[in-house]
Amino acid sequence: xxxxxxxxxxxxxxxxxxxxxxxxxxxxxxxxxxxxxxxxxxxxxxxxxxxxxxxxxxxxxxxxxxxxxxxxxxxxxxxxxxxxxxxxxxxxxxxxxxxxxxxxxxxxxxxxxxxxxxxxxxxxxxxxxxxxxxxxxxxxxxxxxxxxxxxxxxxxxxxxxxxxxxxxxxxxxxxxxxxxxxxxxxxxxxxxxxxxxxxxxxxxxxxxxxxxxxxxxxxxxxxxxxxxxxxxxxxxxxxxxxxxxxxxxxxxxxxxxxxxxxxxxxxxxxxxxx
Numbered sequence: 001x002x003x004x005x006x007x008x009x010x011x012x013x014x015x016x017x018x019x020x021x022x023x024x025x026x027x028x029x030x031x032x033x034x035x036x037x038x039x040x041x042x043x044x045x046x047x048x049x050x051x052x053x054x055x056x057x058x059x060x061x062x063x064x065x066x067x068x069x070x071x072x073x074x075x076x077x078x079x080x081x082x083x084x085x086x087x088x089x090x091x092x093x094x095x096x097x098x099x100x101x102x103x104x105x106x107x108x109x110x111x112x113x114x115x116x117x118x119x120x121x122x123x124x125x126x127x128x129x130x131x132x133x134x135x136x137x138x139x140x141x142x143x144x145x146x147x148x149x150x151x152x153x154x155x156x157x158x159x160x161x162x163x164x165x166x167x168x169x170x171x172x173x174x175x176x177x178x179x180x181x182x183x184x185x186x187x188x189x190x191x192x193x194x195x196x197x198x199x200x201x202x203x204x205x206x207x208x209x210x211x212x213x214x215x216x217x218x219x220x221x222x223x224x225x226x227x228x229x230x231x232x233x234x235x236x237x238x239x240x241x242x243x244x245x246x247x248x249x250x251x252x253x254x255x256x257x258x259x260x261x262x263x264x265x266x267x268x269x270x271x272x273x274x
Contacts (some may be wrong), residue, residue, distance in 0.1 A: 052121055054130070058137035065101045068175065070094045072139045075146030081175045085157055085182045086149065091135075098131050149178045153221025156254070160186040165220050184252035196246055199239035215247055219254065 070093070071079050071086065078094055079086040102125040109122055124130060156163040157179040161170040170187050200208045217224050232240040248255045261269060 052125065054133045054137055057125070057134045058141060061098055061101065061134055062138045062141040065097050066094065066138055066142050070097070071142045071144045073144050073146040073149075076149070076180070079144075079180070084159070084173045085179045086175070087180070094135055094138075095131060098135055099126075102126055102131065144178070149180050150221075152177060152179070155179075156183065156187075156219055157181055158183045158185065158187040163187050165216075181253035183250060183254060185250055193246075195242055199242040199246070202239040211243075215243075218247070219251060 069081055070089070071081075073079065076088060078089045078091055080089040080093055081087075102122075106119070106122040106126060109118055114122075154165045155177065156165055157173070157177075158170075159182070161172055162174065162177065162179070163170055168189060170189075200212060203211055211230075214224070214230060232244065234240065248257070
């Protein structure tokens, strides 16, 4: 074989190796000749090539399996994009995604009648230890800072999109916004309800408008400037449950009920609980 022919073969080998996620030295001229002769339709994996090492596989898995679907944070653990928000997921979820990916990879090689060396190497990917080791290395690749999530005080993530509270306009859900919270309802501009109007009407006239504004402020991520804590009081059937129940329903994950001991404090309560 001439020097020029060997250079051409080297370029082809490197191209094939890159496409298969392997290092160039994992292919040989003999392998390439077999591919041209139709003896095999995929690459051979040589010992020490590094193509199926944990470190190399981590990059491949991060790109092909996790990118845009899973991320990992030090504070929140594994998160999965569900089409509307980044939802907390047990580690079993990305493990299952990687397991299926390796099974599919092995299956495709088997259907192409790959050589036994390659099939044996790919079979080694199907062990629990291999999957766990590769996934552990992907954490640094898909890492995100927990402090970067839910940092848009003027955006409200709702069932049918993302509302800009400064304009009242509805945009699309976007994974790049890094939102983990979601309301329980869809947004409808200028929506109203008779029960809500009746509940506000039960308040003193001087309070009703202010109360609705305060609820709107609660939907944002901004602290109120007056440092006032709103407490509903009075007997039954006066609209408290209607107002606060409606707020909790509308805001979903953005609202929370806390036990009264958080406000009253008890010296005996553990600091972590508070």
